[in-house]
Amino acid sequence: MKKMQISNIVIPLRLFLFLLVSIFMAEFLIMLFLDYVRIPSKLANSLLDSTLLVVILYPILYKFVFRNMMITLKGRKYLNERLSKINEELEAKIRVRTSNLVSTNQELQEAILGCRQTETNLEKAYLQLKETQNQLIQSEKLSAIGQLASGVAHEVRNPLSIILQGVEYLEIKIPPKETPAREALSMIKDSVKRADKIISLLFDFSKAARLNLMPEDINSILESSINLVETKVKFMNIDIVKETKKDIPKTMIDKNRMEQVFINLLLNAIQAMPEGGKVIIRTYEKRLEAPANRVGERKEDYFKVGEKAVIVEIEDTGTGIPEENLNKIFDPFFTTKGIGGGTGLGLSVSQSIIIMHKGLIDVTSQLGKGTRITVTLHAIE
Amino acid sequence: MKILIVDDEKNFVYFVKENLAHRGYPVDVAYDGKEALELIQSKSYDLVFLDINMPELTGLELAKYVKENKIKSKVIIVTGYEEIKESLAKVLGADEYLTKPVAIADIEKIIKKYGG
Secondary structure (H helix, E strand, O other): HHHHHHHHHHHHHHHHHHHHHHHHHHHHHHHHHHHHHHOOOHHHHHHHHHHHHHHHHHHHHHHHHHHHHHHHHHHHHHHHHHHHHHHHHHHHHHHHHHHHHHHHHHHHHHHHHHHHHHHHHHHHHHHHHHHHHHHHHHHHHHHHHHHHHHHHHHHHHHHHHHHHHHHHHHHHHHHOOOOHHHHHHHHHHHHHHHHHHHHHHHHHHHHHHOOOOEEEHHHHHHHHHHHHHHHHOOOOOOEEEEEEOOOOOOHHHHHHHHHHHHHHHHHHHHHHOOOEEEEEEEEEEEOOOOOOEEOOOOOOOOOOOOOOEEEEEEEEEEOOOOHHHHHHOOOOOOOOOOOOOOOOHHHHHHHHHHHHHHOOOEEEEEOOOEEEEEEEOOOOO | EEEEEOOOHHHHHHHHHHHHHHOOOEEEEOOHHHHEEEEEEHHOOOOEEEEEOOOOOOHHHHHHHHHHHHHHOOEEEEOOOOHHOOOHHHHHOOEEEEEEOOHHHHHHHHHHHHHO
């Protein structure tokens, strides 16, 4: 290592000494030569001296200064060009990498969006599953009640028959002037009728399987249901507003069963408005769009996406249903009407009839503002 | 008009008999299917009111017997089973049906319908 360093210095040093000696020799010879020529003028002597010095120094200056300078400049230029070329190449590479990064980034973002979508879909599916589970539990409950009802009804109706016949026997035996006793008898008779009505409603569950399906116009069924309840609202300060759409498609339904549903819903609406108010009855047709509860391609779905449906809405401006009761209102025997006010079977029977038609019944309610029941049925296309 | 009331609920039969007698319709009674069959065979009734669930012979079997043997009695099924209404009663040859609990007025209506 040391040797190499020494030899690196020695060569230029020798060269440098050689140059000095050469210049010294040349100048020395020139000076001798000038003395020899003996030029009288001081000016001419100086000119000649300078010219000869330039002639001697020219090749040395050219070889060791100018040429090296040129080489250095050329080298610098070449290096600059090369550098900018490399720069460009680098920039191009960076551009490619950057665009790759951008597209990868985009892909990633799309993937994130996809993940989010999947997440919401999953959430939706979960909610639907829960809903289906609830409905399954509900229909299990209904069929159990149906079986029970049919068994119990016969056993209960026999003693009811005896009571009724017994009361009618006593009506013969107790003279009309015995007013309190006669009143007691009519109270017993009323109770028998009430008990029998409950049994009839229970029977509606067990009769679930039998439907007499015909193409029917929902508006005319609503009309006859309204006629039946209209007498009830005559003195009640209740307006019945019809917003029914004419010429909607017919639906395959059991007319009597559906009438029973609408009467139930109308009576509920009326009972929710003790201070009076408005019952709005709406019908319209609608294509079912996004998959929703019971709308989709699954086996257990009632409606297909894109299917045409007939919608019936019955809306009241009544007291509304508290949120904690909303998911109970279709439960058999759930009632808020108090003893003697209701059996708690009306809505539950209505729901089972709608389910039998593979239709939907939904409720939305706002406390103090009112309740809306929406029934969705298959349209005949 | 000859009327037979058949039901294994003795109290029910007792009250119906009393109530119809008060309205001017004397009736015979039976408390099971076998007893009823003997009465139907020996006397020709115009109307037979039958319960369904009875020991020995059920009301439906009796109704079938009446129709198959071309006995002229009209058969009225009286039952707590509501489904009977639309299907079984008619298929098995009952002429009328009544759903329990029956009021005496309902029974009288049917008696009058058949000329009582």
